[in-house]
Every structure is written in C-alpha cells, then in structure tokens.
C-alpha cells in the first residue's frame with residue numbers, strides 16, 4: 001500500500017482537529033498541526049515561539065518562511081514514511097507551492113486534501129464554546145461536553161480556552177482565512193486533490209463521510 005499523505009483544510013473551528021483525532025486512531029499516522037506546534041513553542045519560549053507569538057495573538061498568520069521550515073523538517077522524520085496528516089498547513093498559496101516542492105524533492109506527493117467547511121456563524125459558536133486540555137483533546141461546552149465539567153475525560157487534566165478563541169480574535173482569524181487560505185480550495189481542486197465535507201453536520205457523520213471517501217480512494221489505487 002502506498003503512502004497516505006493528507007491535508008486537512010478549512011476555516012477555524014470547522015472541526016479539522018476533531019476529525020484528525022479519529023483519522024489518527026484509524027490510520028495510525030503522525031498528526032502534524034502547525035497551530036499545536038506553534039502554541040507549544042510559545043509555551044516553551046523557544047525562538048520560534050517568540051517570533052510567532054504576536055502574530056498568533058493578533059489572529060494573523062505567522063510568516064510563510066518560518067512555518068515552511070518547521071513543516072519541512074517535521075516531514076523528514078522517519079515516522080512520516082507511511083504518510084501524515086497535516087492540519088493548518090498550508091494556509092497560503094506560497095506555503096502550498098513550497099510544500100509541493102519539498103515533497104517532490106523527497107520523491108513524494110499528496111494523496112488528498114480534505115476540505116471541512118462550515119459557515120462563519122457556526123464557526124463562531126463552536127470556537128466560543130471550545131475547551132482544550134494540555135494534551136490537545138478538544139471539547140465543546142454544549143456540543144461535546146466532558147463528563148465532569150472543566151476536566152478532560154481522557155487524562156483528568158483541567159480544560160482551558162485558547163487565547164485566540166476570544167470573539168474579536170476569531171473574527172480576524174476568519175477574515176484571514178477567507179483572504180489568504182480559501183484560495184487554496186481552487187488551487188487543490190485544479191489538481192484533482194480536493195474532497196469536500198460538510199463540517200456543519202454532526203461530527204460522527206463527518207467522520208463517516210471522510211472514512212468512505214478514503215476507502216474509495218484506496219480501492220481506486222488498488223484497481
């Protein structure tokens with residue numbers, strides 16, 4: 001079986017991270033979420049974190065050059081040999097071009113781009129109720145609450161709200177998505193890599209639709 005090299009694309013709060021956790025369990029692939037990498041770097045106070053913090057706090061994108069370097073290094077690691085799930089990267093056309101080039105240098109290519117879309121008003125409701133644990137497990141106070149309020153079901157850690165999930169930052173993140181990231185939809189559609197999913201549906205339905213799409217892709221590959 002060949003590699004499964006996937007990108008999760010979509011607006012903030014559409015459910016990329018939520019669907020990624022199902023995909024990771026099912027396919028046992030490394031999950032590379034640039035937002036998580038950057039938040040960890042900010043927390044640790046590394047050079048990368050210092051460079052990224054003000055842009056993240058403002059809801060803006062981190063410079064292409066910085067993030068391309070981070071992802072390229074991560075993709076060279078041995079655990080990506082059978083594939084990877086990229087979430088939050090690429091986010092601009094230059095990042096997508098750089099990714100194509102880096103993969104080509106490694107003799108690799110993308111399998112599919114999974115677009116999880118949802119309208120802005122739904123995204124705002126979701127992000128305002130999102131809570132996360134330090135390990136990155138994601139909940140929603142109404143749509144997906146933990147069994148004990150404020151505590152992660154999986155590891156008992158306290159749940160918090162992300163700094164950039166405050167309403168005024170969410171609005172800016174959405175603007176940035178529409179201006180700089182949404183053009184990737186056409187970019188990948190033209191390359192016949194795009195598969196679209198209605199992220200406004202319940203999460204299990206979205207997961208089932210993704211599962212069926214990936215099974216079809218694998219069947220086509222072996223046909």
Ligand code: AP5
Nearest residue numbers: 012013014015016017018034035062088126130139140203
């Ligand atoms: P990042 O961490 O990537 O944030 P994002 O793309 O804005 O995505 P989110 O994590 O907010 O949303 P999601 O789609 O994963 O939603 P989730 O599954 O949690 O990036 C943060 C920042 O880092 C950027 O602003 C930028 O500054 C920087 N950055 C990162 N990558 C970069 C790059 N490549 N270049 C430059 N800068 C970069 O779901 C949301 C909520 O909804 C949860 O509460 C969940 O429980 C709930 N939910 C999910 N699915 C459903 C459903 N189907 N029904 C009901 N509720 C649901």
